Amino acid sequence: AQKITQTQPGMFVQEKEAVTLDCTYDTSDPSYGLFWYKQPSSGEMIFLIYQGSYDQQNATEGRYSLNFQKARKSANLVISASQLGDSAMYFCAMREGPYNQGGKLIFGQGTELSVKP
Amino acid sequence: DSGVTQTPKHLITATGQRVTLRCSPRSGDLSVYWYQQSLDQGLQFLIQYYNGEERAKGNILERFSAQQFPDLHSELNLSSLELGDSALYFCASSVTQGDTEAFFGQGTRLTVV
Numbered sequence: 001a002q003k004i005t006q007t008q009p010g011m012f013v014q015e016k017e018a019v020t021l022d023c024t025y026d027t028s029d030p031s032y033g034l035f036w037y038k039q040p041s042s043g044e045m046i047f048l049i050y051q052g053s054y055d056q057q058n059a060t061e062g063r064y065s066l067n068f069q070k071a072r073k074s075a076n077l078v079i080s081a082s083q084l085g086d087s088a089m090y091f092c093a094m095r096e097g098p099y100n101q102g103g104k105l106i107f108g109q110g111t112e113l114s115v116k117p
Numbered sequence: 118d119s120g121v122t123q124t125p126k127h128l129i130t131a132t133g134q135r136v137t138l139r140c141s142p143r144s145g146d147l148s149v150y151w152y153q154q155s156l157d158q159g160l161q162f163l164i165q166y167y168n169g170e171e172r173a174k175g176n177i178l179e180r181f182s183a184q185q186f187p188d189l190h191s192e193l194n195l196s197s198l199e200l201g202d203s204a205l206y207f208c209a210s211s212v213t214q215g216d217t218e219a220f221f222g223q224g225t226r227l228t229v230v
Contacts, residue, residue: 035219044119044222045207045209046119046221047218103165104165104175105150105162110160
């Protein structure tokens, strides 16, 4: 079974508008972490934002925020005021288990975001 | 710049050959992870080392092996290469085994012909 599901293979957004990229996850472990990465066409993986399963508040990093709905097992990425440079592939990932016991990431299939001028 | 250095950036080799991919983690990071990104399999975890010891194994083929040296750099060895091994191989590092961030290198693009 897929542990991380990104249902939007591709999305378009107008420059300066906000966009939400969906991510749902599946785990029975009470301790886990959720990550979002950006992969531009050049190929590198850029860390964007992290949310821990016990964090009470939604994570924010600049124009990025993570809409964490634990009961629904969703961790959607919200990008505000989209810029042309935001055009890239975006990956949601999960780390299962406590903070100090292993850190491998399980990735979703990704969402390709295109920002239109 | 994530601080994680991978060499080489590109590698083209023939089937049946053996290659070594190298990763230098960020200064102070003890944990190194290897991932493979291919079109059909997506991003898959291969193996993790923590302070020189293997800590977790994922979908790593028997033809592949890795190690982490005392200076904490890591090498991923791929042998008896097949066309299907063509992929982007990433190394990531973090301070501990389960950090809140994992920084990726730029990747090594391997093409097997």
